[in-house]
Amino acid sequence: MNDDWNTRTRMVHAGIRRSGYGEVSESIFLTQGFVYDTAEQAAARFESLGPDEFIYARYGNPTVAMFEERIASLEGTEDAFATASGMAAVNGALTSMLKAGDHVVSSRALFGSCLYILEEILTRYGVEVTFVDGTDLGAWEAAVRPGTKAVFLETVSNPTLEVIDLQGVARIAHGVGAKVIVDNVFATPVFSKALEMGADVVVYSATKHIDGQGRALGGVILGTREFIRKTVEPYLKHTGGAMSPFTAWIMLKGMETIDLRVRAQAEGAQKLAEELSGHPALGKVIFPGLDAHPQRALVEAQMEGPGTVLAMEIPGGQEAAFRFLNALQLITISNNLGDAKSIITHPATTTHQRLSEEQRSVLGITPGLVRLSVGLEDPRDLLADITRALEGLRRQDVA
Ligand SMILES: *Cc1c(COP(=O)(O)O)cnc(C)c1O
Numbered sequence: 001m002n003d004d005w006n007t008r009t010r011m012v013h014a015g016i017r018r019s020g021y022g023e024v025s026e027s028i029f030l031t032q033g034f035v036y037d038t039a040e041q042a043a044a045r046f047e048s049l050g051p052d053e054f055i056y057a058r059y060g061n062p063t064v065a066m067f068e069e070r071i072a073s074l075e076g077t078e079d080a081f082a083t084a085s086g087m088a089a090v091n092g093a094l095t096s097m098l099k100a101g102d103h104v105v106s107s108r109a110l111f112g113s114c115l116y117i118l119e120e121i122l123t124r125y126g127v128e129v130t131f132v133d134g135t136d137l138g139a140w141e142a143a144v145r146p147g148t149k150a151v152f153l154e155t156v157s158n159p160t161l162e163v164i165d166l167q168g169v170a171r172i173a174h175g176v177g178a179k180v181i182v183d184n185v186f187a188t189p190v191f192s193k194a195l196e197m198g199a200d201v202v203v204y205s206a207t208k209h210i211d212g213q214g215r216a217l218g219g220v221i222l223g224t225r226e227f228i229r230k231t232v233e234p235y236l237k238h239t240g241g242a243m244s245p246f247t248a249w250i251m252l253k254g255m256e257t258i259d260l261r262v263r264a265q266a267e268g269a270q271k272l273a274e275e276l277s278g279h280p281a282l283g284k285v286i287f288p289g290l291d292a293h294p295q296r297a298l299v300e301a302q303m304e305g306p307g308t309v310l311a312m313e314i315p316g317g318q319e320a321a322f323r324f325l326n327a328l329q330l331i332t333i334s335n336n337l338g339d340a341k342s343i344i345t346h347p348a349t350t351t352h353q354r355l356s357e358e359q360r361s362v363l364g365i366t367p368g369l370v371r372l373s374v375g376l377e378d379p380r381d382l383l384a385d386i387t388r389a390l391e392g393l394r395r396q397d398v399a
Contacts, residue, residue, distance in 0.1 A: 007074065011255050015069030017052065017062050026066055028249040032057040057245065059237045064248040070255045071210070071220050075202055076195050079228035081221045081236060082248055086185070086205020087113050088241035089219030093181050093203050094118070094150065096235030097227075100126030102149040105178070107134030107164060109157035109363050112354055114183060118152065134164040135295075140172045148178040155194065155302065156186035159311050159347040159371035160364040161286050163295040166302050170198025179227075185209075188338070190262040191305035201227060206243075208338030209308070211254045212261050216247045261340065261376060265308040268382065269374035273310050275383055281390040283313030283368065309337055309373050318367040320393060321346050325370065327389035330381055337373035342382055345371045 005013070019027055034054045036042035045055050054060050068080040083089040094117060098104065106118050108131040118129045132139035134153050144151070151173040153164050170180045182199040184192050188209050194202045204210060206218035220243075221232050236242065243251075266289070273287035288299040289306030299306065314321040325333050331342045335350055345351060352365050360366075374382065 008259050010073045011070065011257075011259055014073040015066040015252075017066055026249060026252055027063065028245055029062045030245050031061070058240055058242045059233075061242075061245045061248070063245040063252065064243050067243070067248040067252040067255070068220070070252060071189065071204075071206075072222055074189050074255070074258070075192060075222045077202065077222040078225040079223065081228050081232045082206070082243035082251070083219040083221065083236065083241045084243055084247075085217040086203070086207055086219040087117075088236075089203045089205070089221045090114050090183060091117055091121075092232055092236045092239075092241055093201050093221045094122065094152065096232045097179065098122060098125075098127050098149060101128075101147070103128045103130070103145060103147045105130045105132060105140060105143040105148055105151045105173075107132060107153040107157070109134055109160070109162065110152075110154060111158055111183065111185075112351060114152075114154075134169075135162055137165060137168045137172065140169050144172055144176045144178060146176055148173070148176050150179045150181050152181045152183070154183045154186060156288065156307060157363075158186055159309075159345070159351070159369065161186070161288055161293075161307075161309065161311055162364075163288060163293075163298045163302070165298055166194065166197040166199060174198065185338070186307055186309060187303055188262050188266075188305070188307055190259055191266070191303045191307065193302055193304060197302050200224075206251050206254075207336065209258060209262055210251050210338075212258065212338055212340060213254070214336055214339045214341065216250045218243050218247045218251050262308060262338075263305065264376055265338075265374050266305045268377070268379040269308050269310050269372075270306060271379045272372070272374060272383055272386070276312065276386065279387070279390060281315070281394045283315050285313075286311040309371060311369055311371050313366065314368040314370060314393070316368060316393070318346070318348065321368050321370055324389050324393055327392045328385055329388075330377065330385040331372070337371075339373060340376040342375035342377055343373045345373075347371055 064082050068082050072080040130143045132143050155164050155166050173180050179200040181201040182194045183203050184194055185205050185208050201223040204220050270289045273285055273290050277285045287310040314324050331344050334343045335345050347365050
């Protein structure tokens with residue numbers, strides 16, 4: 001591996017570990033254990049692990065290590081730990097570093113399961129959590145205190161695509177010695193500048209853009225070697241959140257094309273957002289790449305691209321939103337994102353159903369809001385599908 005190589009080159013070659021057969025494509029080391037030449041070698045390995053040595057797949061595996069090295073190379077961190085799912089990564093990053101009596105400040109606009117960990121699980125073990133409106137720097141400032149160990153946020157919120165000033169939050173957090181942990185799915189690994197903006201730990205659900213083809217669940221925690229090996233690894237290797245070698249292979253191959261895929265999907269999303277803005281059958285269109293996005297300057301400063309997800313308001317509430325979804329012929333109704341296939345979701349009745357109506361309204365999740373994850377199809381076909389479904393709504397409303 002050459003550190004001077006550019007991103008796309010590194011995404012094809014970083015982390016490769018070849019076996020004695022000299023295979024071109026990365027091998028799936030589908031083994032839970034590793035043999036030792038002698039009893040002395042086993043004893044030595046249990047005492048301290050060399051850089052390319054393994055003892056048990058819950059602790060590490062060559063295919064998993066290849067994926068970890070490749071994604072760390074993309075994010076620009078020293079190290080990474082791969083996990084069984086995005087939620088195992090979020091839980092691992094938080095739980096491994098917190099103890100009873102610690103304080104955490106978190107943005108309120110979170111993926112449902114992240115909210116559950118912070119609100120229901122950590123608090124059960126004596127961690128105090130304060131929720132703030134993530135876009136209000138004054139609220140972060142007021143919430144942190146000397147005992148604050150971590151702040152947690154999604155830089156781009158789901159599904160309303162509000163952007164949090166990461167640099168501002170990091171300055172406030174670091175002022176009291178707290179670590180900044182970012183769940184970065186919506187920013188995508190390709191467009192992320194989280195480290196540069198002050199994040200200490202970056203977490204991804206690999207289920208999204210990293211796989212990008214809807215096949216496997218996975219996650220990853222990225223940070224300094226010290227944090228990953230001294231804090232995260234001891235927690236995860238003993239509690240069993242490891243990524244399977246087969247999943248790691250899927251994710252590793254996903255990394256070869258992630259730059260091409262995410263850029264093409266973002267380009268498609270940009271085209272759709274521009275074409276659909278102002279459509280007479282549509283309320284507002286929200287996309288970080290639009291000039292009309294309320295935090296356009298922040299988007300430009302802290303993301304290298306606008307992401308692959310947009311949100312749209314269908315006038316007429318849930319009934320009209322459902323009619324619109326049901327009228328689509330190409331775009332599928334599902335709840336994943338970052339996939340090669342374009343996927344549409346009605347957040348109020350699916351991903352954010354658990355929230356109260358009041359909580360949804362605070363987060364801007366209205367009954368007419370739909371979330372569209374733009375895939376790799378030709379944007380012209382996607383646009384035709386959407387406009388045809390919107391025309392159907394209009395005709396029914398007139399009739
Ligand atoms: C999907 C997602 C997760 C959870 O990831 P899984 O792989 O489904 O466990 C966490 N955070 C965000 C922002 C997500 O989009």
